[in-house]
Amino acid sequence: MSRSPRTRVLAPAACLCLAWSAVALTPAVSASAETGDARARVVRDWNAIAVRTIATEAALGPPPAQLHLGLVSSAVYDAVTHAPPGRASVSAAVATAAHDVLSASFPGAAGHLDADLATTLAAVPDGPLEDRGVAVGAAAADRLLASRAPLSTSITLPVDPAPGPGEWRPTPPAFAPMAFAWLGFVDPLLLPSPTSIDVGGPDAITSTEYAADVDEVRRIGRLDSTDPDADAANGHFWNAPVGVVFNTALREWADRSGLGARATARMFALLNMTTADAIITCWRMKYDHRFWRPITAVREADTDGNDATTAVPTWSPVVATPPYPEWPTGHGCLTSSFVRGLTRLTGSDAIDLDISNPVTGETRHYSSAAALRRSAFISRIQLGIHFRDAMEDGYRVGRIASDRGFAAFDR
Numbered sequence: 001m002s003r004s005p006r007t008r009v010l011a012p013a014a015c016l017c018l019a020w021s022a023v024a025l026t027p028a029v030s031a032s033a034e035t036g037d038a039r040a041r042v043v044r045d046w047n048a049i050a051v052r053t054i055a056t057e058a059a060l061g062p063p064p065a066q067l068h069l070g071l072v073s074s075a076v077y078d079a080v081t082h083a084p085p086g087r088a089s090v091s092a093a094v095a096t097a098a099h100d101v102l103s104a105s106f107p108g109a110a111g112h113l114d115a116d117l118a119t120t121l122a123a124v125p126d127g128p129l130e131d132r133g134v135a136v137g138a139a140a141a142d143r144l145l146a147s148r149a150p151l152s153t154s155i156t157l158p159v160d161p162a163p164g165p166g167e168w169r170p171t172p173p174a175f176a177p178m179a180f181a182w183l184g185f186v187d188p189l190l191l192p193s194p195t196s197i198d199v200g201g202p203d204a205i206t207s208t209e210y211a212a213d214v215d216e217v218r219r220i221g222r223l224d225s226t227d228p229d230a231d232a233a234n235g236h237f238w239n240a241p242v243g244v245v246f247n248t249a250l251r252e253w254a255d256r257s258g259l260g261a262r263a264t265a266r267m268f269a270l271l272n273m274t275t276a277d278a279i280i281t282c283w284r285m286k287y288d289h290r291f292w293r294p295i296t297a298v299r300e301a302d303t304d305g306n307d308a309t310t311a312v313p314t315w316s317p318v319v320a321t322p323p324y325p326e327w328p329t330g331h332g333c334l335t336s337s338f339v340r341g342l343t344r345l346t347g348s349d350a351i352d353l354d355i356s357n358p359v360t361g362e363t364r365h366y367s368s369a370a371a372l373r374r375s376a377f378i379s380r381i382q383l384g385i386h387f388r389d390a391m392e393d394g395y396r397v398g399r400i401a402s403d404r405g406f407a408a409f410d411r
Helices: 036-057 062-081 090-105 107-122 128-147 181-185 208-220 232-238 242-257 261-289 294-299 330-346 369-382 388-409
Strands: 350-356 363-368
Touching: 036 062, 036 090, 036 107, 036 242, 036 261, 062 090, 062 128, 062 181, 062 242, 062 261, 062 330, 090 107, 090 128, 090 261, 181 261, 208 294, 208 369, 208 388, 232 369, 242 261, 242 330, 242 350, 261 330, 261 388, 330 350, 330 369, 330 388, 350 369, 363 369, 369 388
Parallel strands: none
Antiparallel strands: 350 363
């Protein structure tokens, strides 16, 4: 059965370039039957296609990439639930739903997506089961697209020409404006609004807690630091688009665990939708609180009114500071939400997950969620781009977003 690309278009998000390897596909369904293993493989394959489309071809930065991964995963799970085996081709439904959402969001990738869809459908036996699967997938995509307002990517964060102590301002070397400022105004996928979670705000810059955080990041997050607690290697390992890294790890884990198509689709939907909501919430908090980054705080500590901090005008972090306010940390919001959701799905702190950084080429195995959380938590301080308070509150946001998202998903 042939399929023409759909024409509904969503405004693409603003982007930062990421390098990611392309996905090689092989037919996942035999010509004679659609087995359970084959259906599950199609779900994993189209998650990989989504990652390729969003992170490589559209080159979205990690925050908006997570939003789009949540949208695609939602449509795929909807398609799976409406395509019972024996009555409709699950493989055709999954492929069509993912194809249509991705093509609508990223029309520039339509050629590759059409070819991917043709590859999947060519392996599905022709007939009414395939036809019904295609129809189910198209309907799932239509429901998802109709439920979402167009992205208003023109929103920007105004910056005071003479920002006061504690107030964010563009940082060197690029001095770029806030990236993805619009993201905090997007309707969440499961939460009621971008402001439905409240964890307070950053520590007051005159507090002892803030002074301790400044001292910590000044010591262990400084470029070429020799402090015993510094670990730039750990920082660099986690300095990756973690949403994409986690999806890659989930595909391998789901395959190794023998998860079926429905369980795999539900896993991707739950984890990608809740982490998308955590990121949306985080970006709204960044926009509303506009807290300065360590590079500014350390260099201009003589302006913060805190006698326990000391200015170091030449201080530089291990990596360039991302172009958006510091509190809370997006990396922490996403990581915490992901790990919380994974432990809810497995019912255990034991996770048995391989995490790979495609830039450094390093793979680490995590046998417990606690170990993964600890390693990722300290990494942002070790890179010199976040305070401990932002990590703690980011982890709180992620846990709450996950718990509330799971509850809403299952209603």
